[in-house]
Amino acid sequence: MDKLKLMPVISDTERVALEAGSTWIDAELFSGRPNFQRILSEPYRALSVDEQSFIDNQVEKVCALTTDWEVCQNGDLPKPVWDYIKKELFLGMIIPKEYGGLGFSALGHSAVIAKLTSYSTTLGVTCMVPNSLGPAELLIHYGTDKHKSYYLPRLARGDEIPCFALTEPQAGSDAGSLVSSGTLFRGPDGQLMIRLNWEKTLHHLGSGGDSHWFGGSHQGPGKYFGSW
Template sequence: MDFDLSADQREIQALTREFAAAEIEPHAAEWDREHRFPRELFGKLAELGLMGACVAEEYGGAGADFLSYILVLEELSRADAGVGVTVAVHTSAVTLPILRFGTDEQKSRFVPPLARGEALGAFALTEPEAGSDAGSLRTAATANGDGWTISGAKQWITNGRYAGTFLIFARTDRDTPGAKGVSAFILDAEHVKVTRDEEKLGLNSSITNDIVVEGAEVGPERMLHGEGKGFEVAMATLDGGRIGIAAQALGIAQAAYEAARAYSLERKQFGKRIAEFQAIQWKLADMATEIDAARLLVYRAAWLKQQGRPHTEEGAKAKLFASEMARRQTAEAIQIFGGYGYTKEFPVERYYRDAKITEIYEGTSEIQRLVIARS
């Protein structure tokens, strides 16, 4: 059993960390305050190959393995979780499903622009009445002779306003209730109308939208993986996507730990640094231990996916533990900072706000427990 990263993995990790330190960390607080989506940043990430890190070179990607991609998400999220989730959804939830389930024509047409960062991807499954119960979605695709006419509304769509490619799920068989009547389609921005920018607790440098599709007419070549197989695409996508969200949570927690540790070595009370008090030492020890445990779960799930082995249960465990750990340990970071931690003078309050969503999207903690129990 080898726990060392390969030379290539260490290289892409270092590349991402260096980029994040120079291009993301100095601006993260400003983006958060202004609720600004840093569009210009993703062109720079694309130049480094990080918008398609684990996509084969023949399709415009960097050709790295899946664990390398997870390292990228961890490092980006350590600097700004909003940037991390933008790349995670773009890659895990759009590019990789097209690569896995698409025809040769679909892969050659849609994947290179995504992998090169020329288009941003959005994943449109959730609806106002279909959250965790995704199989109850109402968006409809009706056969029109030459293809499909699609109409419906979607909610909580990351990247929606700036996306050029949408992976959207619609009911093609109204007589079949639940998941079996759902199909997946690849749509362009021209097929979609953004109706709202969501105001969120955190992740303010990412964009989250409500969207509608109003009678979009598409050809049969826009259907992904065949009629009635959309739910299979969605669930397989979430299996891998959850590992990415676990990596995001891991990066947030790592940033909070590093900030809390540095502060404890500087802040003095009762004549000595607070890092010398056992109460603070125990908090930091627990933080470091739980972060390491989460990292092992995340990397194991990523390795299994890379090997083509079953990873549904392992991905759910990684997301469940890493997300709940991030919420706990960002709170502990605030506690170490005391009153300063509750202000925007320091970044730990942002880490706390950003961490919470990792327990909710791409499957709530409750859903992860169901997945694990049923496995």
């Protein structure tokens, strides 16, 4: 296969993903002879009191408000559902409490999305994207204090609906192969601005989002890093 050059070239990003971590119960399942006793004896995490209460109350309430047939017919969630998921911070599950979010674990987030999706795929995905593909987690890890204090509370409350554009015609979800770029520059008033050159094929929540986040590379002067 290698001599015929039939195997695709693995990018650095793909190699990191392939070599990261180790196997868990997935190895048991794919072995064809899983040891269910060992699988069931694993020390799985439990939901916190707050997470379980949220599932038993707020999640049940929003599911009762949602009719999937109506959502499909209208092409959107009803306004009462939108109002409720914003009010109860469904869009800020992973955002820390100090920034106005719920501060849920990955397990709590997953349990909520699983329940929502069982009632309506649209409802589940609408709440899933801001908590996974949205910018909140990137801001939590890499944002400045100014970014966090401004954006995170607004994202948690749903004041801004985040949408995320990564996939490109030739890149798929391989962030290391993106060709979209942005050039930083100073505008006439001295404000730092960015000029984008991009093409995307998938823009999560793009049709109704307020805050648009793009994956790409920086092509401008390095002196502007850390100042925007």
